[in-house]
Amino acid sequence: MSELHPIGAPVDRWDADAARGLNGVDELAYRSNLLGADRSLANRGGGNTSMKGVTLDHADRETQTLWVKGSGTDLATITAVGFPALRLDDLLPLRGRKAMDDADMVAYLVRSGLRPDQPRPSIETLLHAFVPAQHVDHTHPDAVIALTSNPAGRRLAQEEFGEEAVWLDYQRPGFAMSKRIAELLEEHPRARAVLLAKHGLVTWGDSGEESYRATLEFVGRAAETLERAGAGRFGLGGWSVRPVSDDEAERLLLAALPALRGELLADGPGVILEVDRSPEAVAFASSARAPKVSQIGAPCPDHLVNTKHKPLVVDFDPKTASAEDLAERVRSGVREYGNWYRDYYERNLTDESRPYPIDPVGPRVVLLPGVGIVTSGGDAGKARFSRELYERAIAVESAADAVGGFESLSEPEAFAIEYWPLERYKLAQLPPQTELSGRIALVTGGASGIGRATARRLAELGAHVAVADLNSEGADEVADEICTRYGMRRALGLAVDVTSEEAVAEIVRRIVLEYGGLDVLVCSAGIASSAPLTETTLADWEKNYAVLARGYFLAAREAFRVLTEQGRGGSIVFVGSKNALVGGANAAAYSSAKAASLHLARCLAEEGGRHGIRVNTVNPDAVIEGSAIWSSEWKAERASTYGVAEGDLPAFYRGRTVLGVNVYAEDVAESIVFFASPRSAKSTGNIINVDGGVTAAYTR
Known part of the structure; x- marks a missing residue:
């Protein structure tokens, strides 16, 4: 090997x-x-x-x-x-x-x-x-x-x-x-x-x-x-399970990662996963002696807080078991590991460690034979840190085994280090958890306007954000900005045509493989056209419905699939429009498509309830600044409809609101984040209007 x-x-x-x-x-x-x-x-x-x-x-x-x-x-x-x-x-x-x-x-x-x-x-x-x-x-x-x-x-x-x-x-x-x-x-x-x-x-x-x-x-x-x-004895006894191809590994991971993340979320706040498919990781996880050697303990005291005393080894052979089998074995393995960790904590507790509550009981490192190693952490940086440390564990344990057998710290000493006040001091110096720490969000239409403001606000609250947009350069720019500000892997730019079933499914697969799952979907991809009914073409009609109805349906369907596999609920937020509630001239295609997505959200709220999946809608109005839609022909068309100059549109919209205000993308993002967060944990099927108060759009 x-x-x-x-x-x-x-x-x-x-x-x-x-x-x-x-x-x-x-x-x-x-x-x-x-x-x-x-x-x-x-x-x-x-x-x-x-x-x-x-x-x-x-x-x-x-x-x-x-x-x-x-x-x-x-x-x-x-x-x-x-x-x-x-x-x-x-x-x-x-x-x-x-x-x-x-x-x-x-x-x-x-x-x-x-x-x-x-x-x-x-x-x-x-x-x-x-x-x-x-x-x-x-x-x-x-x-x-x-x-x-x-x-x-x-x-x-x-x-x-x-x-x-x-x-x-x-x-x-x-x-x-x-x-x-x-x-x-x-x-x-x-x-x-x-x-x-x-x-x-x-x-x-x-x-x-x-x-x-x-x-x-x-x-x-x-x-x-x-x-x-150790000449001639490196390799931990050779292959126990042969490694799978990259395509097969991806198929297996798409089943295993949401299952793993769902179990880890049962006992803690947000969690991010990272997959290690390096040759060393695959070889170690697939070797004959890894199930024994890996359970001996961590090779260095410095590892313990981030990798725990030992990893979870999943009993799996891709030749004889399916992806569904792997997902179920991951779930049962995490539960068994949690039982072990609780016992480990109780039997090793001392007066020195007693002041420190038990950590989340799930494994930080999971060995998947034939596939590789998965590490976890409260954010992407911590998941990467666990991966880096376990790379060192692979090198040490493999070499020590070849020479005469790997030995680790005793279990009581390992526990004492893990809950050592001096190590706990280091943890206490880390930045505090924020509202969405370790949560994973997908924002469609994230390159500009409301989507961009939402992606930024989600990241500010700790979420890891996939920024998806037809404008791939714009999506990458927003993702790069978030990573620069908040750290590595905190955002991912993705190109997507939300009207394409294959494209939407692919970005969700990418997110699962990158972070391990999904918690929040914000459908903000938009388009708008304005014309009298007799001048509305079938192409205009179908394009509005393709983006605003089909696009929302496709994204929600893929999100539902991941969220139900995780089994820990989730939040879906549709960005609607005042036009979804109020009839108006010269926008039949746009307004009716927005109304369709609004009712789709209500229907999905009914379906999602038993899974803990909440579906809500935020209805903005006239968010002109920074919007790709308002930079298009839509602005001129709406100005013509209302008989005002384009430059006077902000004043016109402000004048028709009860509060006498203009609405900005950041205002809408705040309401979206409310629905995405635990603050609205008992709200579904609801609407928040962020329009300055348009009387005709009142929902009651």
Whole structure:
């Protein structure tokens, strides 16, 4: 199984020209960025680096100082301001203490800082303080973790490194581990590195470059040791299930993802899925020993909060089971996993972890034999983070298994790390959940006007938005704008002709494969024509009905299919018009098509009720600014109908409203979002008019 190959040696990224001229903390940031750029060396948010030197404190006194990575920052992107400065003379005396609990340690570190506004120091700050070197790097390399996570690891490390490295059996990060490392280095003065079993590596040097190169050296040698020791045994026993084609994988995933997401939504707020179909992911999920090896536990403490102690392995063989079988096995598997996780929480609960409520009980990682791996998170970024971490787990577990068997933390220790107050602190620093966090919305007609305003507002409230429009460039622009503002994968631009059954079905398939399902559909794709009845062509009539009636029907039908598979309800919002309620001259095709979509919404509300699917309509009127429709012939035609100049239309429409106001796309979007959100959880079949008050359009 060549897809599961030995761990390779890291690439030396040090650029002398780039490093030249960098001094102090700027060079520390440069070195950190190099380490973080290679995820086989440092997980996102994991690992820490430091330097020691002299600086001036607030009173201009020379102070021996430790600069260390701030808690929760990422080595790949950290800048100089991410390194808090601490008084080294405050830290070194702690070596004389016999014990220090985490809360006292954190408080002490904060008080030892030189500036009150700097980041909170890493929980492994004392490790850096106690290592007697100017520059220290602590990383989580795949090769070192694999070497130290199997029964043969200590022997292999001794054979390779001898007195150059000291071995520390697993110990939770904190004061005791830091003190023990200092003792080991005193006992082994020739050591150049510390191997932290089931955790990582510590290296150091007189310069940043020396420390960086020491990391690469020891990781490279660990990788070579693993390759020699595991020769011929990589691959987790070979294929148990043969991988399916891309087309077959897509068919299976379209059945499995809504089923998985629906079960995960049963026990938490919104959730986003990500599929990993890389050769390594497919090989791992499909290997003979993955069902056993994957259940041993996470390979590194840093993984636990984002991947949990173990993944769900679905019992599935595409040769003998159907897509429907897969969906049902996913559902039952998630329920069984949830029962396990509740028991895991209860049996491992301690006084330290008791203040923290149980996390959503579903799996964060799901192995689908023959297909790949699916990860989940509260948003796309978190789902990607879980994927990145499990990519590291694949490398570590495969290599350790080849060498002699993978070993992980004990279950009580894994739980203690997962609910460790210091890890929970990191979670508490994340931005709070918003109303639509982790929800998935499709907006048709999203490139302009009401659709664009709605897509922006949904994204602002946390939704992941598929922006669909016949104007594909416009859809992409809106999606890119949302991603730039709110983060990766927060929006997806899609080209669609809503009158095409195949095109509408395809965009919904794309959304399911991209995010895992659907929660909200906003039908805002529009068209308008104005003409006296005798001048209305059959083509005009059919075009209005194709977009405004058929288009809404097709999108709603595809949404219903996904929402019922998820089994967690959903919201569909039709963008109607004042014309759906009020008869008017010279717009028979447009107005009657809008009336048809309004009544379609009522019918769908009746059908959707038993599934928890709500269907409502927002009726705007005269939303001129930013509208593609009002930039077309419609504006001139309506001005002619009312006998006013085009430039006077806003004043004309404002004058006929009870409130004396013009209506803007953002006003309509606010009502759409109300129907899309839990605020309207008990409303269906309803209409909100956003028209400034047009008396003839009152619904009662």
